[in-house]
Amino acid sequence: MIIEGKDIYFADLNKAIKQADASEVTVNNIIGQRYIGSGVQGKNLILHGTPGNALGAYLDNCNITVYGNVQDAVGDTMNNGEIIVHGNGGDTLGYAMRGGVIYVKGNGGYRVGIHMKEYQENKPVLVVGGRVGSFLGEYQAGGILVVLGLGVDNSFPTGNYCGTGMHGGVMYIRSDVPPQNPLPHLLIRECAREDLTEIQPFIKNYCSYFNILEADIFNKPFYKITPGGGNHYNTIYAHN
Amino acid sequence: MSINFIYPEYEVVRNEKRCIKCRACERQCANEVHSYDQEFDCMEAQESQCVDCQRCVTLCPTNALKIVKTNNRYRENANWQQQTMEEIFRQADTGGVLLSSMGTPKDYPNYFDKILINASQVTNPPIDPLREPMESKVFLGKKLNKLEFDENDELLSEIPPQIELEMPIMFSAMSYGSISENAHKSLARAATELGICYNTGEGGLNQDLYQYGANTIVQVASGRFGVHRDYLNAGAAIEIKMGQGAKPGIGGHLPGKKIQEKVSRTRMIPVGVDAISPAPHHDIYSIEDLRQLIFSLKEATNYKKPVIVKIAAVHNVAAIASGIARSGADIISIDGFRGGTGAAPTRIRDNVGIPIELALAAVDQRLRDEKIRNDVSIVVGGSIRNSADVVKAIALGADAVYIGTAALLALGCHLCRTCHTGKCNWGIATQREDLVKRLNPDIGSRRLVNLVSAWNHEIMEMMGGMGINSIEALKGNRLMLRGIGMSAKELEIFGIAHAGE
Known part of the structure; x- marks a missing residue:
């Protein structure tokens, strides 16, 4: 089923998508409509154009492919499913996602993967092909963040304060140089090839979705970032 | 030890004549205040752990317990009160941010206590809720400013979602x-x-x-x-x-x-x-x-x-x-x-x-x-x-x-x-x-x-x-309220008159 996205109000567009009697829905000429995929069940959405903020918020049992860039807060509190973006992502990409996978071909904005978490068998994964802005993985409590830094040479592909408040989960950052001024509460080490087993299937998918050679990914080192031991929040209080 | 010692805020007063050493207090206290000394066959209290939650007092079968605020005081000082000083001791000891629970116990003005409610006399009869209809139900949500109907008097307007409360x-x-x-x-x-x-x-x-x-x-x-x-x-x-x-x-x-x-x-x-x-x-x-x-x-x-x-x-x-x-x-x-x-x-x-x-x-x-x-x-x-x-x-x-x-x-x-x-x-x-x-x-x-x-x-x-x-009919009905002991500014913010006005 195909829906024309031009000149249609977001609420009407989302209603049309929800009510579409087809498991695969294509929307053409999207121009900034928000909340696409929020509350949609059991569908594959193929989106052409530029979806607005909060694409795939609370995504559950639904997959989204975007041919274009996306804006802010994509996959906010996403439960499961897959979002594939053939373009760049914005700020707070994957905010508090607890399941599913997001692949962004290009870059991400600020606070990517903020407050990502995991529980039981749910473990979210977010793969960004290019570079990301500051505060990557802020408050990360679980899940896997991967930044491939494609097209970025001789600089670490994240902005400042990478992993601030990180207290769970793991990041894999591909870079030919180690991070500058890493935050003291993080453990950072260069990965051996076998350390990458965990992300291998997601790299494979990334390459196949965006037509990139796997060899071009593994030609640079990866750095693995995890929170250091010790609970620094418990030590800052005095019971009164 | 001596420099960071803070005298227990509460004292456990045990009436030995009433206490039957059943150890209920010991079992009830997660703060481990009470314990039984077998050698001397008596109950003891680690008062520094006591938070005055009154659990032991209420469950003591013989009413043998009470918790009292200690009368051990530092030298009196209206500016540097005991609590203020102890907070400094705690922070000097730990370097920590002071952490508390529940609402502030400080003596800030409570304006509800400075507002009085009206009642009808003579000119408008009071209503007896036990015998006359009285509506306490409320709906929370956006209210439309006008409703539209079609020619058959069917409602056209879409009522926004509401919470219905009794x-x-x-x-x-x-x-x-x-x-x-x-x-x-x-x-x-x-x-x-x-x-x-x-x-x-x-x-x-x-x-x-x-x-x-x-x-x-x-x-x-x-x-x-x-x-x-x-x-x-x-x-x-x-x-x-x-x-x-x-x-x-x-x-x-x-x-x-x-x-x-x-x-x-x-x-x-x-x-x-x-x-x-x-x-x-x-x-x-x-x-x-x-x-x-x-x-x-x-x-x-x-x-x-x-x-x-x-x-x-x-x-x-x-x-x-x-x-x-x-x-x-x-x-x-x-x-x-x-x-x-x-x-x-x-x-x-x-x-x-x-x-x-x-x-x-x-x-x-x-x-x-x-x-x-x-x-x-x-x-x-x-x-x-x-x-x-x-x-x-x-x-x-x-x-x-x-x-x-x-x-x-x-x-x-x-x-x-x-x-x-x-x-x-x-x-x-x-x-x-x-x-x-x-x-x-x-x-x-x-x-x-x-x-x-x-x-x-x-x-x-x-x-x-x-x-x-x-x-x-009560909602926003500020004519039903009067202030008592409030300044003109306070009355202005509340939009109410002073008692007597």
Whole structure:
């Protein structure tokens, strides 16, 4: 089923998508409509154009492919499913996602993967092909963040304060140089090839979705970032 | 040792003639104050651990116990009082941020106590609620300014989603994690029986409690704990938590040791890992951004659930509320600075924010001035202590109130203000299985139903006295209020006359 996205109000567009009697829905000429995929069940959405903020918020049992860039807060509190973006992502990409996978071909904005978490068998994964802005993985409590830094040479592909408040989960950052001024509460080490087993299937998918050679990914080192031991929040209080 | 010694704040007074050494006090105290000395066949007390929760006192079968505040005093000083000095000792000892629980105990003015309620005499008959019809039901949500009908008198206008309450009182947000499963069960059952709502707080909704969904408000906070599609659709409404009266401007932090298997499942986070609620929602830096979260929630629930935005009462609350009313929210909830908390930095709890009475009066007036008062309902909380406070709040412009501390008191809380230790002897603010069992949800819910039913009856008595027979007619009816002992400025903010005027 195909829906024309031009000149249609977001609420009407989302209603049309929800009510579409087809498991695969294509929307053409999207121009900034928000909340696409929020509350949609059991569908594959193929989106052409530029979806607005909060694409795939609370995504559950639904997959989204975007041919274009996306804006802010994509996959906010996403439960499961897959979002594939053939373009760049914005700020707070994957905010508090607890399941599913997001692949962004290009870059991400600020606070990517903020407050990502995991529980039981749910473990979210977010793969960004290019570079990301500051505060990557802020408050990360679980899940896997991967930044491939494609097209970025001789600089670490994240902005400042990478992993601030990180207290769970793991990041894999591909870079030919180690991070500058890493935050003291993080453990950072260069990965051996076998350390990458965990992300291998997601790299494979990334390459196949965006037509990139796997060899071009593994030609640079990866750095693995995890929170250091010790609970620094418990030590800052005095019971009164 | 000597330099950091603080004399125990409370002393355990044991009447040896009455004490039968049954050791009930020892079994009841999670703080391990009481112990039995076999050699000397006597009970002992480690008073430095005592928090004055009164658990041992109430369960002593022979009334042999009482807890008294120590009369050991530092040299008197009106400026440097004992508490002030001890806080300095604690910080000098630990280097820590002082952490406290529940609402501020400081002696700030309580304006509810400076407001008096009117009654009819001669010119307008009082109404007897026991024998005459009286409406305590309220609907919370956006109200349309006009209704449109077709030629057959069928309603054309789409009525925005509403919360229907049998009385203008709800249980305020307290998360599973900060309080126990049995406390949540008590609140959920009582809310269902009363035809009102309780609020999950930001800790998600336990699977067993989905059955009470029609009487549940589900909360979405910056940590997004336990938020998913079924959760959002489970309740009567969704509340976005932007702030909390006891700690405006800061986030929350549930220590990993409180995140057991069940709490982890409900919050949808790993076991044993700290649950951090950031101070801001990092996708909300403006009213426009708030609108975005509101509508993403409305989209996820097909526009069937009213969305509440909860903020702390702060200095510019009226302007903020005006923005929220324009953001698409259906209900604004305002939490005053005397509101409770499971843990907050002492300095913030005791110094940040403003009283709910002033915030409410300012917000209601602002929304009326801007002709957007009907676009939202207003719910207020932050130390509503009795039915008279409820009546005064409604007359100042509230649609309903949230009660938190009062509800916990009904469940057995004695306001010892040490929730942050996780060792609540009353089974409320704890996740320790042996302590949680002490709160029986059958008894807990019964006591909550008793409390709120009694308040509702009192509210109707007071309304009847004024010759008013519905909450709707009391709402914003400031002519029914008079100030006592207030300055001209205070009266101006409240929009009420002084007693005698």
